[in-house]
Amino acid sequence: MTRPANRALTPDGLTPTPSSGERFALYVQPHIPLLFATAYSLTRSSTDAEDLVQDTLLRAFRAIDRFDGRYPKAWLLTILRNTNINRGQKKKPYLFDDPNDPAADSIEETTPEDIIVDPVFETAVQQALDDLPIPFRAVVDLVDVNGLSYMEAADLLNIPVGTVMSRLHRGRSRIRLRLAPETIEQRRRGADEG
Template sequence: MDDHAVAVPDPGRRATAFARYVEPEVAVLHRVALTMTGQPADAEDLVQDTLVRAYRAVDRFDGAHPRAWLLTILRNTHRNRARTRIPALLHGDEQATGLLDRGGDARSAEDVVVDARFEGVVADALAALPAAHRTVVQLVDVDGLTYAEAALALGVPRGTVMSRLHRARARIRTRLVAAGLVPRRSRS
């Protein structure tokens, strides 16, 4: 039998490619999935489905830009799942939970109050943002994705990510200035 006629993928090469290209990106996939779904259990399921699809397709992956390749699979998997799911009827306030939990701090009482107030204003400002802007802030500022990676995860142009992020940051800063928590920028 001709070596080139073999249609069955080599499991050893598949496992090696998966370990090389996919496994180092699992943490990023999880952070992005959590941003997309808003629920830890849903994020775990989304990542699991993404990993299964990536494992099946890793033989055909050329090795260039594994994070971009995986974020595309994640986005497409999320869209496919969203088409078949009934939207959640109730949303808790899980994102705000734990923001003020600072047990064991050795800071002054004033610092704790200012930090709690700061976090409260930021949480309120984030909640008031349109979903598209809030998602971009989460991906770039919290999850640490680059503009290009966030654009790929959301399926929008890089410029759209930059624009949304600029507007979102400006709105958050306006709220912080109004609360007296950051100084106004001088116009000179």
């Protein structure tokens, strides 16, 4: 019985442990799109998001041998969050489309599909999310935007699952109020008048 070169054996002594590169490919690479989406939501800049993801991937690669293989999404997002904090990244103001843009004109009879693709609605959704208090916004972003489970979000934010659930409920309620039809119509009229 010969061992593969340069490969340690697992505690059972029978199978080789995966190399750092193999572990990185297994645990990290599938989540790179999620890392970029989350980084972009934090930075609002594709260049800054790319830099943040690159720093995160470097830190993940350096720590991959210490990673136990459980909850890779939460592990990576924790590294991303800490990297962002360490970089001193401040949230930059988000520049919305010009409200005087002719594409923002109101349509008398709208279908649900028209509402979803309406630039005024898209702007209102982004503004409603941005205006949430940070604890609510973090949970809504992780669960609703990035698709994490309640447990993964709780692990990442270091809070109980019940707190994730209540913050998610409150955050969604606040967004729902901000997106009431009357509020959207007021925004549309404001865009038409400006």
